[in-house]
Amino acid sequence: MPKIVDLTTAVGDLVHDGATVALEGVDHLVPYAAAHELVRLRRRRLTLVRASSDQLTDQLVGAGCVDTLVFSHAAGPDGRPPARLLDALGHDWPAPLRIEEHTHPVMAARYAAGAARVPFGVVRDTGTDLPHHTPTITSIRCPFTGSAVTAVAALVPDVTVVHAQRADRDGNVEIRGPVGLQRDAVHAARAALVTVEEIVDALDPAPGAVVLPKAVVTAVVAAPGGAAPSRVHGFYEPDDAALRDWADISADRRRFGAWLDAMAGTS
Amino acid sequence: MSVPTAEEIMTFVAARAVRDGQVCLVGHGIPAAAAHLARRLHAPAAVVVHESGAVDVRLRDDDPLTDATVADRALTHVTLGSLYGEWLQAGRVDLGFVGHVPGAQLDRYANIGSSVVGEYDEPTERLPGPGAAAEIAAWAGETVIVVRHRLQAFVEQVDFVTAVGHGTGPLDRALLGLRGRGPVRVVTDLGVLEPDPQTAELVLTAVHPGIDVEQVRAETGWDLQVAPDVRTTPEPTGTELAALRTLRPASTEESP
Numbered sequence: 377m378p379k380i381v382d383l384t385t386a387v388g389d390l391v392h393d394g395a396t397v398a399l400e401g402v403d404h405l406v407p408y409a410a411a412h413e414l415v416r417l418r419r420r421r422l423t424l425v426r427a428s429s430d431q432l433t434d435q436l437v438g439a440g441c442v443d444t445l446v447f448s449h450a451a452g453p454d455g456r457p458p459a460r461l462l463d464a465l466g467h468d469w470p471a472p473l474r475i476e477e478h479t480h481p482v483m484a485a486r487y488a489a490g491a492a493r494v495p496f497g498v499v500r501d502t503g504t505d506l507p508h509h510t511p512t513i514t515s516i517r518c519p520f521t522g523s524a525v526t527a528v529a530a531l532v533p534d535v536t537v538v539h540a541q542r543a544d545r546d547g548n549v550e551i552r553g554p555v556g557l558q559r560d561a562v563h564a565a566r567a568a569l570v571t572v573e574e575i576v577d578a579l580d581p582a583p584g585a586v587v588l589p590k591a592v593v594t595a596v597v598a599a600p601g602g603a604a605p606s607r608v609h610g611f612y613e614p615d616d617a618a619l620r621d622w623a624d625i626s627a628d629r630r631r632f633g634a635w636l637d638a639m640a641g642t643s
Numbered sequence: 644m645s646v647p648t649a650e651e652i653m654t655f656v657a658a659r660a661v662r663d664g665q666v667c668l669v670g671h672g673i674p675a676a677a678a679h680l681a682r683r684l685h686a687p688a689a690v691v692v693h694e695s696g697a698v699d700v701r702l703r704d705d706d707p708l709t710d711a712t713v714a715d716r717a718l719t720h721v722t723l724g725s726l727y728g729e730w731l732q733a734g735r736v737d738l739g740f741v742g743h744v745p746g747a748q749l750d751r752y753a754n755i756g757s758s759v760v761g762e763y764d765e766p767t768e769r770l771p772g773p774g775a776a777a778e779i780a781a782w783a784g785e786t787v788i789v790v791r792h793r794l795q796a797f798v799e800q801v802d803f804v805t806a807v808g809h810g811t812g813p814l815d816r817a818l819l820g821l822r823g824r825g826p827v828r829v830v831t832d833l834g835v836l837e838p839d840p841q842t843a844e845l846v847l848t849a850v851h852p853g854i855d856v857e858q859v860r861a862e863t864g865w866d867l868q869v870a871p872d873v874r875t876t877p878e879p880t881g882t883e884l885a886a887l888r889t890l891r892p893a894s895t896e897e898s899p
Contacts, residue, residue, distance in 0.1 A: 455743070
């Protein structure tokens, strides 16, 4: 049964140095509160899995938490890769960063294979050059027809972290609105940490709604506002100014350092 | 009503690529605006599917295009595994859009390089990466690319093939086992390029109002062929422009 705990306890207990940790959610339900706790706890050498790598990835990379990034798109609101990420890739600052680049559909297939505990998933070929540079994707022959298909290695994060609207006191979780990769990423992981806007006595989901049953949830944390500045369907809209302004902080090592100091001082 | 911006012209031209009843897969920016504009103008039965997993989004006439309205007006939301597997890979997307990626390369065969400029391991510029562009170009029934027309971006050959358009010529898609027609139209802020049916090479088929052919050639890094019947893009009417501006009141501030 999932434990309902505070954020520091949940992140501290579940995410260790060197872990593979997936933080998913794009534009909607982005788990910023949990990411900032990783910064405060000074986690190091993480393999960060984040398909749509945005400001959250930029913050963790700039803070020195990450040594490998698995992603399929990396851009801020201006459509360009964020500056801390580029500084790590181009200048090893604050530390060298290894990348593993996939596509969104391949990330989905890797999570699905991980969730089903099979060694790899299969997608149709696209002709992209990526398999020449990425070790977890390769062309194989279908054993039944002999046709060429693409195999992608299962992805099993040590921990997946997502944000949701609400959970009940048993730790069942309901997600409303766009659900992205989160459902697959939670089922793929060895442990799942869910931050929520509110904890209620009983959920009242519509039939067919996306629910993460307590059996796949390790820890639930009440973190109202925990996805800001992204949006939470039914709770709040994106803070577009904060999302845009990040580019100025990220562009300058000193301004980023000030952000980091302020972040480390708040817990 | 003020004259249309370059981005609004691009949105109209992209919208005209949508046929009624088509299932369209769109991401943020011009592609989403184009598909919803098409629903308001000439393709009311188009089924708009967003990369967020929102399926069959039916905005109401006065709805602006925002993440919230898209989420609220979707018939259903599916996981990205379902979206990319059961919809795109399975062949249920008729028309896929690939939007503008700053710094990305596009070549004369409509291949897209949105991972790096230069060598992969020592790039001169790191770009955002594929998103779902490789699969959209490979698996949708047809693809429309929306991109700013700049010499730096329109190259003879991409440094890195993130997404295959027409490969190195008209036979490559079949050899690679790709579905569909691939890129059928490239909509830029200067004009429209379409693959030559014989060679698959992109040819200039239209220029936007106020743009001349030499301007387009000057921003293209290969010897751009021009269709003998090259057209001038028709200006949107006041009604059409009003419809777009209800969708995207601030469209001039956003990147496509």
